[in-house]
Every structure is written in structure tokens, then in C-alpha cells.
Amino acid sequence: MIMKVSIVALMAFLVSRAQAFLSVGGNGNTHVTITGSAVMAKIYEVCEAVAENEGREFKPTGSSAEELLHACLGTATGEVSGAKFRTALNQIYMQNSYVDRDLMGSAPHHFNNEAFGEGRNLITRGTAAIKANVHTNNLQSARETLGRVCHTLQDFYSHSNWVELGNKSPYAILIRPDLTIENIADVTMPTCSDCASGKCPNPLLPAILNGRYLTSGYMGLFSSDKPQGKCSHGGDTDLSSSQNPRGGINKDERLPYNAHLHNTAANLASEATLDLLEDIRGAIGNKDYLRLMGIARSAVLVFVIDTTGSMSQDIAEAKRVTYNIIDSKKGTQDEPSEYILVPFNDPDFGPLIRTTDPDVMKSEISKLSATGGGDIPEMCLSAIQLALTGAPSSSQIYVFTDAPAKDTFLEKTITALIRSTKSTVSFLMTSAMRKKRELPRSQFQIYYDMALASGGQAIEVSKSHLSQATDIIVDTSTSALVTILQCSRNPGRVESFPFLLDESMSNTTIYITGTDLIFTLYSPTGVSQANTVASGPLGIIQKVGNLQRIQLTGTDMGLWNIDMKSTGSYTIKVIGQSAITFIYDFVEEFKGPHPGYAVIDGRPPAGLPAKLLLMLTGEKGPEVLEVQEVALVDVSRLRESNGTIEKMGNGDFLVTVKEVPEGEFVVLLKGRDTTSSSLFQRQSTTQMSQSKVNIKVQTDSSMQPGQEFKLNFTVTTNGTGGAYTIRARNDKSIPMNYPSTLTLVSGGSAQGTVSLTPPANTVSGTDVTLTMEAEGPGGSDSNYAVLRLSVLSKVTDFTPPKCELVGVQGNCSSSSCSSSNWELSVNITDGNGTGIERITIQQGSGNLTQNEVLDDNVTVVMGLYEASCCSPSVTLSAVDKVGNVGRCTYTMETSAGSPRVSMSLPLWACLLISAMILLCDAFSLW
Structure with missing residues (x-):
């Protein structure tokens, strides 16, 4: 209990400094602060638990996120880049802006208008989707959903009266779908008194406070109407706050009249986020939790291989280079963290094979053989589409082929995916078939164009010399590549x-x-x-x-x-x-109750300055790096447009480029490492350009197997009016319906709907990448939007497994802990649920043995945990088949007496202190 109080105090100190809940401007910052503090604290805790379980030390050499990454990976071999770690975390944090920009009018997403049931459903359904996505290796979808869920969860504490009711702990029911929200104020029940100044610290009626009724403020973005007597959200953008009762109860900003309420709300939001992360961690396990958070070696090996009859030599070379990379880099920092293989033929392509086990990759690639092949062109682009949607962002993809593409209709879809993922595609094209069939270079031009657009190479070589060309794969399948x-x-x-x-x-x-x-x-x-x-x-x-x-x-x-x-x-x-590099996104500024910057999904708008949100990363973190110049450079390097740089803090910069080069361009950065006074230069690889067309698709829910799912989209243009061609494609071949054209006038917009119906047998957690394209008359201008959607089966089991202590044996009173052991016995059941999926050691360095028995038609898992007295604490995590988590935490006293038993997960204050230091140094607050 003392430990828990210390944690609350620490979180209160950190978050009260953060002044959270806003996106930009005002006397406050963003949800990134709250989410970031919890994320870094939990990462630190899990890294230490993994190190303890592996019998190694966990000692970050400094306070930066990069040094945490290095210590967590547990190796001093080779360079470690924090770019993919930062990118993964940004995939979480950027969703905060999405909720404020695209869902500002949705009451459930912000717990406005007393939408408690709907808001809680968003959290619990989102959490289920996160667990299912991780189970099927769809980590980016899981991260994006996590960011949106955290935003909604945190808004509860700022937008409801939970704090005013005197609560000192998070509302656990929000992440517990097996429990019911109670005592919500009826729609006819008045909740607030009138506040003419709009600055009353607590305008809630005594009847609400005394009866402990739960309420939240009503938000009027477009109308001042609200139910009679109800509280408003408050603020300049809330039209309802001018109607009696005036004022509002939001605690988004720390102002003189609500500072205490704001601080408490921010602290509880942080604790609640920690609880949510702990639930997810328990469901997916420590190793997958770290992968979810981007803690992994940065290299990913992705092969797309033509398996038609003429490719036997190429396949043999792909096998050789794969085996060489696996064998030579095993155990080093350059060992790939993931392996992906996508074969293609004619007319078939796929499936995508993904594994983190190098022996599995060896086995899968050894099964490839050169057979079949009808027409000379093959399904190369379809295979590349699978690779781009299945691989992590910024991956290196290598394509082996000796024939042109048959599916050239996918060219713009592939270009959109390259820009969206910032992945690099290189082609190794062998020429034996081209010479035999006298195929012109023009049929292969699409490969050259895609390589150039992604920053890859298009290498044309004879089959007999292919082994000399594959050195490029060894060069680029490495960590810390810049x-x-x-x-x-x-x-x-x-x-x-x-x-x-x-x-x-x-x-x-x-x-x-x-x-x-x-x-x-x-x-x-x-x-x-x-x-x-x-x-x-x-x-x-x-x-x-x-x-x-x-x-x-x-x-x-x-x-x-x-x-x-x-x-x-x-x-x-x-x-x-x-280790020195940068990550970036093109962003747009948005207004509303919580203004801020959001990532542009597609090409940035033509005729306007381009804005980039840019983050530096280095071995010792971004604090020791200076940005001196950021420019957009056209591909021919004939024009270079410098940007104005605004330092946002902690390695973040907002760059504004007023005159954007016409055509394709890349990002060039120049800076200085203050630790060595060395100047450095880095360049992005993915080409980008502006567009007068914009397509925006909104969604924040999962699809269900066998049910139609509809998405609304809007196309706008500042270019030529007329009939705009609409294309929609997904990587799982799910049947879709959408309008083939929309008619627009210059400066106008039009709306449409795309519907998808996943087959009834679709596996829960399946990730579907939907690419939407809008092309103007004559094909002169186009833009795209890329969405990651999840298919999630309906969950009816909400009861977590139960853990019962059977007995504890051992004596840890000896002065030398290494000379004595202890053990405990537990029984774990899932009642009438879906059954136990797995039981793991979440924290502790002992051994767990399990045995299933049937007791009165109920399956009981009998567990025996044995450990040295040097490791006196253990947390066991029991997960059922739909991701519900039950935990047992036990601590063996190191002095004489009975063992101490705790049924809640302890959060160590020392971990949080270190994590807070990491956060303050490593994360920006936009």
C-alpha cells in the first residue's frame, strides 16, 4: 500500500507539470504527455522483468529513449538506431490528434453528453482489438487503436465529474467489460448551477455531489442546444456554454480557478493509462508487449520472389543470401527482428509468410521451387502489395524476378503504399528471359519507377552474375541504416x-x-x-x-x-x-475544441506551404543534436527549398516550407552533433509531391466477420472540376462496393461510401489495408488515403481467469539468498469462459510447471512455481482465449515469518522514477 501511494505521488508530480489534455496552445499540452509517461514507465518495467527472467542486468547508460532501447535489447554489439522505436511510439501518439480532428463531434470518443456506456464500449472493444491484432502480428493496427483508446480513456477524467465526486483512484469499470457503469444521471436530471463568468471551480449541484451521480458536460460545436439543466463542456468553441446553466466542467487546462481539479484529473488519467497498458501486457506477454512498443532490432528481411519455371537460379541465390544473413548476423545487433517471404507466380501470389524465428524462415525459403508460369508477365505487383501491407513501416523489400508485371493496374496503389509506409523496394532483375523473348526495357520501366520512388535500386543483371548483385541485400539488411x-x-x-x-x-x-x-x-x-x-x-x-x-x-x-x-x-x-537519423511526417494544423497538428494521410495540398513534424534521434538521444537546415529537394536536385524551423522541444521540430518544389521531392536535413562538434547530413528516401486533390476517410471501429462494414469518404479539389475516378483496393481480396466516379467542381467536394464484407470465416484480429484513390479528369492529378482496418469477432466472454493460492513452501530467512529456494502452488480456472490460453511468468526468474486436471467438469490448471530466494517476487499472468487476464502476485518475505501475498500487481517506485526521467528527456509535448 505504501508503494502504491508513492506511485500516485510520482505520477501526480509528473503530470501536474504536464498540464495535459490539450493538443496545442492554451495553458496546457497534449494527451501525448499522459500517454507517454505511462508508456515509458511500463516499457521500463517490462524491460527489467525480461532482463531478470533472462538472468542479465538492465542498466540504461543514460536517460534517453535510445539508451533505454539499447539496454532493453541486451546487447552491446553493433549500432542501435532509435528511429523505428520512435516511429512505433509515434503511431500511438499521432492518434490523439486523429481523435481531436476527425472525431471532435463524437460524444462517446470524448465522454461528452453523458455518453458513458458508448465511451466505455469504445475502450473495451478497442482493447479487445489490440489484443487480437498483436496475436495475429498486426502491430501497427494495434498501436493506432491503442492511441485512440488512450485518448478516450483519459478524456473521461477531464470531461466527467469523477474528480469532483472526490474519487482518488481510476474508474476500473472503464476497462472491465464484465462490470456495469452505475449511477449515471438521468437525461432529465439537472446537473449544474448557472455560472455567469464561466470560471466557477465547481458548478455541480449539491444533489449530484451528494448522490454521487455520474455526469459529463455537453458539447455544442454547431448548436447551443442541450438538455435543460445540464452542465456544458465549456470553452470558446462550446456554443452550449452560453445557455443556462452557463460555464462548463471540463478540466482540459490548468487555470487559476480549477488547478487542483485539473491536476487530479491528469494524475488519474495517467494511472488509468497504466492500468490499461498492464491489462494489455498481461494478455500478450512481455516479449510481444515490447514488440508492440517498437522494442526490436531494426532490420526486417523481406523477400518477394518470382517462382516461375525460369527462376531456379534466382531462387537458389535468394536461399544462399538468406542463409548467409541468418547465419552471419545471428546473435548480433544486425540480426533481423523479423523475416517475411512473399512468393508469386502466374496467376497466383502469396501467401505472406511472417516469422521471428530464423530457422522457420530457412525452412520456408527452402520449400520454394521454380515451377509453372503461363504468360510471360506475372503477378509481381500483387505480391509487392502484400509485402508493403504486411511488413513494418520503413522496411527494406527485395524483389527477385525475370519478367514484367502482369498486374500493372496496381501501380498507383503500390506508389501510395510506398509513400504511406516509407518502405524501400529494390528489384533484382535477371535478363535471361528478356533476351530470349526480346522484351523491351519499357515493359520493365515500372520497376525502375517504383525503385526510384521508394529510394531503392533497380539492378539488371544476368543470372550467372546475380550472386555479385546480392551484396546490396547484405549492405541494407542491417540496423541503424541511414x-x-x-x-x-x-x-x-x-x-x-x-x-x-x-x-x-x-x-x-x-x-x-x-x-x-x-x-x-x-x-x-x-x-x-x-x-x-x-x-x-x-x-x-x-x-x-x-x-x-x-x-x-x-x-x-x-x-x-x-x-x-x-x-x-x-x-x-x-x-x-x-545512430543519428530523423523521422518525419507531413502534417496539417486543425482547429476546434482541442486544436493541434495531425498527420496528412496522402500527398500534402498544393498551393499551400508544406509543414513537417520532424524528430531527431541519436545514440544519446535528441538533446545532443542540433538542426541547422531542413529543405525539400526535387529529385533532379535542381531546386532546393529551405524551411523555417521551430523547435518544439525534446528533439521535435516543426518545419514550414513556403515554396515547395514542383514534382517529386525528398527531405534533406543538416545538423551538428554537439558531443563531437561533427556536422552531419541525412536524407529521406521516399519521394513525395503535392496534390490539388484530397481524399479523406473516417473510421474508428472494427469490422465483424460476415457483416457489411461501411466507410464514408470525402473528396475535395482545388483543381479541375469534372468526373473524378474512384478506386478502392484491399490486400485481403475482401468484396467491396463503392462509386466508380464522383463529380466535383473546382473548390468543391463530394461524398461517397465504400462497403466491405469480410467472409464469415475471417480470423479475429486480421488486419486489412484499404487503399482509396481519387484521380482527376485526364489522370493529371490524384491523391490517396491508406487505412488499416481490423476484423474482430464479437466477444461474449468478459470474465477473467481466477487464481487461488494453494500453498507456499520454503524459508528465505537465510543471510545468503542464493543458498535457499522457495515455491508456491496455485490453482487457476476460467469458470464457464472460453478456456485458458496460456499461463506465463510476467515477473520473476523462477520456473513454472503446469498440469491440467478436471474437477467437477471444470478444467483446473495446477501450477508450481519454484525460485531462488534472490528472486522473492512473482507475478503470474493467466490469459483466456479472448484475451481476458487474471493475475496472481506473490512476494516471499526475506525474513522469518509467513509469506506475504498480494493479489494486485505491484508497480515499483524506482522503475517509475527512472521512467519519468526518461520521459521528461525523451518526449515532446505537442
């Missing part, structure tokens, strides 16, 4: 390309693709090496097909140059390994 320079010329010209190497860089490699290439490489000290010198003072040049790969052996830091003499088309890319 791009220093990337550009394209068509046609080429005599030109010099400078690039900056900093002290953090290692394993720098240059790729130049094209024909008849002539170039010279210069180091910062003036040493040069021509392309005709295979092994020279600066590096080793390997030529294969249309690719020249230069692996630098020189270590000079500073400004390098590539002087190109070729006039044919070519591409240049410089990569290496470094």
Missing part, C-alpha cells in the same frame, strides 16, 4: 555531387546505377579514385550489370564529392550505418 545522399538524373550531365560524412558513420557504401558510367570520387583531403580503378585509395568498386557498388575503405570525415561525367540516365545513393 541515407546520406540520393538523386537521379535523366538525362545525365556533367555534375558534382557533394555529400557529408560525420564521425558517427560506418560501413559507408555508394551505389551508382546506369550504363556507360564515368565518374571520379574525391575525399575531403583531395584524394581521388576513378571508376576504372577497382581497388584504390578510397574504396573497392564492384561492377555487376547496371550497378557499380563502391565500398569506402577511407575513414576521412568531412565533405566528399562524386564528379559524374556520364550523359546517360543514372542514379546515385550513399548509405551507411549511424
Whole structure:
């Protein structure tokens, strides 16, 4: 109990400083603060539990999120990049803005208008979807749902009168679907007194307070109407707050008249978020919880392989390079965290095979064989679509093929997915079939275009030399991969390309693709090496097909140059390994009750300044890094538009570019590492462009197997009026209906509906990626929206498993804990529920043995836990088949006496102190 009080005090201290619940502006910040404090505290706790279970130390070397990541992974081998960790967390945090922008008028999402039942249903259904998504490895969908659920859960404490009723603990019923919300004020019951100034600290009527009735404020965004006598939300955007009773009861901002109420609401929201995260952690286990939070080695190996009859040599090479990567990188920081394989043929493609086990990947790729194949073109783009929707964001995808694509109608869908996921697609095209069939390059141009759009390579090589080209896979399937320079010329010209190497860089490699290439490489000290010198003072040049790969052996830091003499088309890319990098999103500002910035799902609007929300990450965190320049650079590098930089704090920057380059562009960043005074340069790989068309699709619910699911979408344009072509595709081939065209006038909008009906046998937790496209008359302009939808079976079992203590044995009073052991026996049942799925050790370093017995037609799991007295505490987590969690926590006293038993999960104050320090240093509050 003393420990629990300490935690509340710590959370109160942190969150009262945060002044939470707003998105931007005002005397407060955002839900990111509350969510971030809980997320980091829980990550710290789980990392330490995993380290204890594995018998290793967990000691972050500093307070940054990157140092927490390094310590949690438990290895000092190789570079560790925090980019994917930060990206994963941003997928959670960005959903806060989504709820405020796209769902501002939804009472349940904000617990406005006394919509308690509906709001609680959003939380419990969302939590069930998160657990099901993790079970089926759909982590991005789980993160996005978690962000929305956290927002709704936290709004309860600011928008209801829970705090005014004197409650000091979170309302556990909000995350317990097996319990009922009680004592809600009836719609006819007056709840507030009139507050003419709008600044009354507590306008609730005595009858509400004395009767402990639950109520929340009514929000009038478009009308001042509200039920008679009801409280309003309050604030300038709430029209109902001008109607008697005036004022409002929201605690979104800490103001002089409500500071205590605001602080308490923020503290309870933080505690409630911790409780929610603990429930999810218990359901999915420690390892999957860390994967959900982005704690994983950054490299993901994704192969898309043509298996038609002519591909036997290519498949053999794909097997060789895969085995080599698995065997050579096992146990190092560069070991891939996940393996994905998508085969394709004609007319078949898939299935997507995903595993975290390298031996499983070896087994699956060994099963591939070259057979069949009808027409020369094949289903390559369909396979790439599966890879892009199944792989994590920013993945490296490698495509092996010797034939053009048959499904070219997917070209714009693939481009949209590349931009949405920021993944890189490289093609290894063998030429035997092309020569035999005399296929023109134009049929393969789509591969070159996709490689360029994603920042990948399109390598054309003979089958006999393919093994030399696959070195690029070894180069790029590594952790902490960064791009220093990337550009394209068509046609080429005599030109010099400078690039900056900093002290953090290692394993720098240059790729130049094209024909008849002539170039010279210069180091910062003036040493040069021509392309005709295979092994020279600066590096080793390997030529294969249309690719020249230069692996630098020189270590000079500073400004390098590539002087190109070729006039044919070519591409240049410089990569290496470094912990210093950046992540970014194009964002738009929105107004409303809680204004802020939200990620643009699609191409940013033409005719307006482009805004980017950008975050730096480095080995010691973003605090030691400075941004000096951010620019949008067109692909030809003929135009560079610098942005104005606004520091948001803790590594976050808002960049505004007033004059955006026409056509395709990338993001270029230059900065300085203050720890070494070294200048650095980084560049994004994914090409982007602006559009006069916008398509927006809104959803915040799951589909059910066998039931029609409808989504409303809106298309707007500032360009040409006329008939706009609508396309909708999903990666699970679910039947859909939608209008093929919408008619728009310039400056106008039109609405439509797309419906999907998942088959009745769809597995609960299935992730469906829906890509919506709107194309203007003549195809001159288009835009897209990419949504991740979940299919979730209806849950009727809400009862968690029960844990009963049978006995405890052992004596831990010895002065040397390592010389004594203890054990406990438990019985775990699930009553009339769906049955026990698994029982795991959530915290503790002992061993658990289990045995099932049938007692009066009820299955009982008898568990025996044995541990050293050096590990006196244990938490067992019992999960049923739909994700309900029951926990047993036991602590063996280290002095003489009976064992102490606790039936609630302890949260260690020391963990939270460290996690709070991490949060304050590592997270921004936008």
C-alpha cells in the first residue's frame, strides 16, 4: 500500500507539470504527455522483468529513449538506431490528434453528453482489438487503436465529474467489460448551477455531489442546444456554454480557478493509462508487449520472389543470401527482428509468410521451387502489395524476378503504399528471359519507377552474375541504416555531387546505377579514385550489370564529392550505418475544441506551404543534436527549398516550407552533433509531391466477420472540376462496393461510401489495408488515403481467469539468498469462459510447471512455481482465449515469518522514477 501511494505521488508530480489534455496552445499540452509517461514507465518495467527472467542486468547508460532501447535489447554489439522505436511510439501518439480532428463531434470518443456506456464500449472493444491484432502480428493496427483508446480513456477524467465526486483512484469499470457503469444521471436530471463568468471551480449541484451521480458536460460545436439543466463542456468553441446553466466542467487546462481539479484529473488519467497498458501486457506477454512498443532490432528481411519455371537460379541465390544473413548476423545487433517471404507466380501470389524465428524462415525459403508460369508477365505487383501491407513501416523489400508485371493496374496503389509506409523496394532483375523473348526495357520501366520512388535500386543483371548483385541485400539488411545522399538524373550531365560524412558513420557504401558510367570520387583531403580503378585509395568498386557498388575503405570525415561525367540516365545513393537519423511526417494544423497538428494521410495540398513534424534521434538521444537546415529537394536536385524551423522541444521540430518544389521531392536535413562538434547530413528516401486533390476517410471501429462494414469518404479539389475516378483496393481480396466516379467542381467536394464484407470465416484480429484513390479528369492529378482496418469477432466472454493460492513452501530467512529456494502452488480456472490460453511468468526468474486436471467438469490448471530466494517476487499472468487476464502476485518475505501475498500487481517506485526521467528527456509535448 505504501508503494502504491508513492506511485500516485510520482505520477501526480509528473503530470501536474504536464498540464495535459490539450493538443496545442492554451495553458496546457497534449494527451501525448499522459500517454507517454505511462508508456515509458511500463516499457521500463517490462524491460527489467525480461532482463531478470533472462538472468542479465538492465542498466540504461543514460536517460534517453535510445539508451533505454539499447539496454532493453541486451546487447552491446553493433549500432542501435532509435528511429523505428520512435516511429512505433509515434503511431500511438499521432492518434490523439486523429481523435481531436476527425472525431471532435463524437460524444462517446470524448465522454461528452453523458455518453458513458458508448465511451466505455469504445475502450473495451478497442482493447479487445489490440489484443487480437498483436496475436495475429498486426502491430501497427494495434498501436493506432491503442492511441485512440488512450485518448478516450483519459478524456473521461477531464470531461466527467469523477474528480469532483472526490474519487482518488481510476474508474476500473472503464476497462472491465464484465462490470456495469452505475449511477449515471438521468437525461432529465439537472446537473449544474448557472455560472455567469464561466470560471466557477465547481458548478455541480449539491444533489449530484451528494448522490454521487455520474455526469459529463455537453458539447455544442454547431448548436447551443442541450438538455435543460445540464452542465456544458465549456470553452470558446462550446456554443452550449452560453445557455443556462452557463460555464462548463471540463478540466482540459490548468487555470487559476480549477488547478487542483485539473491536476487530479491528469494524475488519474495517467494511472488509468497504466492500468490499461498492464491489462494489455498481461494478455500478450512481455516479449510481444515490447514488440508492440517498437522494442526490436531494426532490420526486417523481406523477400518477394518470382517462382516461375525460369527462376531456379534466382531462387537458389535468394536461399544462399538468406542463409548467409541468418547465419552471419545471428546473435548480433544486425540480426533481423523479423523475416517475411512473399512468393508469386502466374496467376497466383502469396501467401505472406511472417516469422521471428530464423530457422522457420530457412525452412520456408527452402520449400520454394521454380515451377509453372503461363504468360510471360506475372503477378509481381500483387505480391509487392502484400509485402508493403504486411511488413513494418520503413522496411527494406527485395524483389527477385525475370519478367514484367502482369498486374500493372496496381501501380498507383503500390506508389501510395510506398509513400504511406516509407518502405524501400529494390528489384533484382535477371535478363535471361528478356533476351530470349526480346522484351523491351519499357515493359520493365515500372520497376525502375517504383525503385526510384521508394529510394531503392533497380539492378539488371544476368543470372550467372546475380550472386555479385546480392551484396546490396547484405549492405541494407542491417540496423541503424541511414541515407546520406540520393538523386537521379535523366538525362545525365556533367555534375558534382557533394555529400557529408560525420564521425558517427560506418560501413559507408555508394551505389551508382546506369550504363556507360564515368565518374571520379574525391575525399575531403583531395584524394581521388576513378571508376576504372577497382581497388584504390578510397574504396573497392564492384561492377555487376547496371550497378557499380563502391565500398569506402577511407575513414576521412568531412565533405566528399562524386564528379559524374556520364550523359546517360543514372542514379546515385550513399548509405551507411549511424545512430543519428530523423523521422518525419507531413502534417496539417486543425482547429476546434482541442486544436493541434495531425498527420496528412496522402500527398500534402498544393498551393499551400508544406509543414513537417520532424524528430531527431541519436545514440544519446535528441538533446545532443542540433538542426541547422531542413529543405525539400526535387529529385533532379535542381531546386532546393529551405524551411523555417521551430523547435518544439525534446528533439521535435516543426518545419514550414513556403515554396515547395514542383514534382517529386525528398527531405534533406543538416545538423551538428554537439558531443563531437561533427556536422552531419541525412536524407529521406521516399519521394513525395503535392496534390490539388484530397481524399479523406473516417473510421474508428472494427469490422465483424460476415457483416457489411461501411466507410464514408470525402473528396475535395482545388483543381479541375469534372468526373473524378474512384478506386478502392484491399490486400485481403475482401468484396467491396463503392462509386466508380464522383463529380466535383473546382473548390468543391463530394461524398461517397465504400462497403466491405469480410467472409464469415475471417480470423479475429486480421488486419486489412484499404487503399482509396481519387484521380482527376485526364489522370493529371490524384491523391490517396491508406487505412488499416481490423476484423474482430464479437466477444461474449468478459470474465477473467481466477487464481487461488494453494500453498507456499520454503524459508528465505537465510543471510545468503542464493543458498535457499522457495515455491508456491496455485490453482487457476476460467469458470464457464472460453478456456485458458496460456499461463506465463510476467515477473520473476523462477520456473513454472503446469498440469491440467478436471474437477467437477471444470478444467483446473495446477501450477508450481519454484525460485531462488534472490528472486522473492512473482507475478503470474493467466490469459483466456479472448484475451481476458487474471493475475496472481506473490512476494516471499526475506525474513522469518509467513509469506506475504498480494493479489494486485505491484508497480515499483524506482522503475517509475527512472521512467519519468526518461520521459521528461525523451518526449515532446505537442
